Amino acid sequence: xxxxxxxxNLTKRYSTGAAVDDLSFELAxxxxxxxxxxxxxxxxxxxxxxxxxxxxxxxxxxLLGVSPGAPGFGNAVRKVGTLIEGPAxxxxxxxxxxxxxxxxSLGLNRSRAKIDDLLELVGLKxxxxxxxxxxxxxxxxxxxxxxxxxxxxxxxxxxxxxxxxDPGGIVEIRQLIEKLPERGTTVLxxxxxxxxxxxxxxxxxxxxxxxxxADGTISDLINGGGRAGYSVRVDPSLVExxxxxxxxxxxxxxxxxxxxxxxxxxxxxxxxxSQPLAQAGIYVWxxxxxxxxxxxxxxxxxxxSDRAKKVRMEPVSPVSxxxxxxxxxxx
Amino acid sequence: xxxxxxxxxVLPTPKWTVVAxxxxxxxxxxxxxxxxxGEDNLALLMGIGLPTWIGSIVLGAWxxxxxxxxxxxxxxxxxxxxxxxxxxxxxxxALLGGAGLTILATxxxxxxxxxxxxxxxxxxxxxxxLNVGIGNLVNNVAYVIAGFSFGLFTRSMAGGMTxxxxxxxxxxxxxxxxxxxxxxMLAAVSTEIFHAIVGNELVSSDxxxxxxxxxxVSVLWLAVFVGLSTLRFVRTDVD
Numbered sequence: 160x161x162x163x164x165x166x167x168n169l170t171k172r173y174s175t176g177a178a179v180d181d182l183s184f185e186l187a188x189x190x191x192x193x194x195x196x197x198x199x200x201x202x203x204x205x206x207x208x209x210x211x212x213x214x215x216x217x218x219x220x221x222l223l224g225v226s227p228g229a230p231g232f233g234n235a236v237r238k239v240g241t242l243i244e245g246p247a248x249x250x251x252x253x254x255x256x257x258x259x260x261x262x263x264s265l266g267l268n269r270s271r272a273k274i275d276d277l278l279e280l281v282g283l284k285x286x287x288x289x290x291x292x293x294x295x296x297x298x299x300x301x302x303x304x305x306x307x308x309x310x311x312x313x314x315x316x317x318x319x320x321x322x323x324x325d326p327g328g329i330v331e332i333r334q335l336i337e338k339l340p341e342r343g344t345t346v347l348x349x350x351x352x353x354x355x356x357x358x359x360x361x362x363x364x365x366x367x368x369x370x371x372x373a374d375g376t377i378s379d380l381i382n383g384g385g386r387a388g389y390s391v392r393v394d395p396s397l398v399e400x401x402x403x404x405x406x407x408x409x410x411x412x413x414x415x416x417x418x419x420x421x422x423x424x425x426x427x428x429x430x431x432x433s434q435p436l437a438q439a440g441i442y443v444w445x446x447x448x449x450x451x452x453x454x455x456x457x458x459x460x461x462x463x464s465d466r467a468k469k470v471r472m473e474p475v476s477p478v479s480x481x482x483x484x485x486x487x488x489x490x
Numbered sequence: 491x492x493x494x495x496x497x498x499x500v501l502p503t504p505k506w507t508v509v510a511x512x513x514x515x516x517x518x519x520x521x522x523x524x525x526x527x528g529e530d531n532l533a534l535l536m537g538i539g540l541p542t543w544i545g546s547i548v549l550g551a552w553x554x555x556x557x558x559x560x561x562x563x564x565x566x567x568x569x570x571x572x573x574x575x576x577x578x579x580x581x582x583x584a585l586l587g588g589a590g591l592t593i594l595a596t597x598x599x600x601x602x603x604x605x606x607x608x609x610x611x612x613x614x615x616x617x618x619x620l621n622v623g624i625g626n627l628v629n630n631v632a633y634v635i636a637g638f639s640f641g642l643f644t645r646s647m648a649g650g651m652t653x654x655x656x657x658x659x660x661x662x663x664x665x666x667x668x669x670x671x672x673x674x675m676l677a678a679v680s681t682e683i684f685h686a687i688v689g690n691e692l693v694s695s696d697x698x699x700x701x702x703x704x705x706x707v708s709v710l711w712l713a714v715f716v717g718l719s720t721l722r723f724v725r726t727d728v729d
Contacts, residue, residue, distance in 0.1 A: 207727070244729075253500075
């Protein structure tokens with residue numbers, strides 16, 4: 160498979176610092192690849208350099224084998240559909256007019272049928288003659304996606320396509336993106352919605368402070384960074400003590416929801432968690448097997464995980480100073 | 491260029507510019523009908539001139555500033571990454587729009603001014619109106635290019651319009667009052683070109699016209715405007 164996108168030691172520096180720092184990464188044809196990272200990780204900047212909207216400080220990128228500014232880049236970029244930081248729409252024009260402007264930009268003749276097909280695909284055929292300024296954010300994103308698909312692009316680059324959408328809108332956009340490989344379109348999608356990336360992508364690259372910190376298939380990333388484990392709930396006042404107790408028997412834990420702990424490590428069954436806790440006088444309120452996911456992997460691979468580790472490493476007092484809590488715990 | 495023309499025809503600003511220009515021509519014709527054209531032909535000169543100057547500035551600033559206001563420049567540049575070509579296409583469409591606006595205003599004014607002045611001693615000849623239209627057609631090239639350049643430079647339609655209007659109607663006009671330097675201001679050379687086209691008699695002027703110098707100075711001014719804004723556009727990252 161040939162690489163449609165390459166980043167080669169790409170660095171983009173602003174006066175405030177490096178937005179992208181020595182990024183090297185390739186995307187082969189036919190993949191749906193996620194570009195992950197917290198806000199400010201450099202995802203959008205990397206995409207802007209790739210598309211020729213910003214100049215690299217050093218390093219290079221290629222899009223369909225051509226670098227920005229090189230002869231043939233215009234032809235290459237016209238085979239790429241883009242949706243960068245929200246849909247770029249002329250809000251006083253109708254959905255159809257926006258599509259026509261795109262068709263004209265691509266030099267497409269007799270684009271009417273194509274426009275109808277795409278509006279149908281994104282569920283906006285009935286609103287084709289409505290000015291898109293009156294659209295909801297979800298409808299605008301769907302129209303942006305339809306525009307990005309004009310001209311049957313080989314590659315679609317989507318930057319935060321689900322930004323600002325409600326859960327229903329997120330599912331709609333995800334389902335649309337999932338259909339793209341069926342049309343022979345390779346997809347590079349950046350997002351910080353990890354569950355969505357996990358559902359729609361074959362592969363992901365994780366950026367943090369402009370650097371690539373992990374790159375692989377979704378299952379590799381999950382297996383490498385997001386091990387299966389258990390979700391444990393104990394008396395909230397004893398969470399830190401529980402984490403320290405589990406740490407002593409070789410289990411990692413990070414604070415989870417509602418005073419719980421997410422425990423990972425070599426765990427045969429739940430007894431390996433409940434027993435050391437009971438021996439330490441901490442009684443388990445709930446013990447639920449947890450499935451490994453991209454979110455866990457991401458947290459482990461980024462600062463969030465570092466912060467969580469710090470919580471785990473903090474010293475805890477062995478005995479509660481509160482006699483009432485102690486009594487409750489004993490019960 | 492086709493997509494730029496599509497924007498010109500489907501988006502509202504150019505339509506409203508046409509409406510406002512036509513309305514101004516109609517008002518001018520009404521004034522002529524009531525009060526006559528006057529010996530200095532002020533209603534004729536103002537009726538076609540001023541609205542199409544302003545309209546040309548608006549169209550120029552609109553087509554370059556539009557993409558920044560709508561945040562669509564990234565979309566435009568991912569369809570045509572050659573920024574010089576984007577500027578060329580936009581400028582060509584703006585010039586076509588400015589020319590179309592002036593031709594429309596003139597076409598409406600020719601019969602209307604003749605009719606409106608028919609009840610008065612001083613008649614407005616169709617040929618005079620045509621001459622004024624042609625003079626403005628040439629002059630408006632400068633207004634379109636200036637509006638376009640300032641819109642591109644400020645990355646804002648409103649910013650471009652404001653700077654262009656301030657430049658033409660305040661700064662440039664005031665500087666023409668300075669001896670020698672004033673002769674090289676854009677307003678002064680534009681007026682010379684206009685007078686050369688319409689003839690001094692129609693504009694009640696006896697000033698000497700050096701057309702070659704006026705054209706050369708105008709081209710220089712416009713080259714500076716376009717050059718600076720293009721440089722900024724080509725060298726800057728797009729959000």
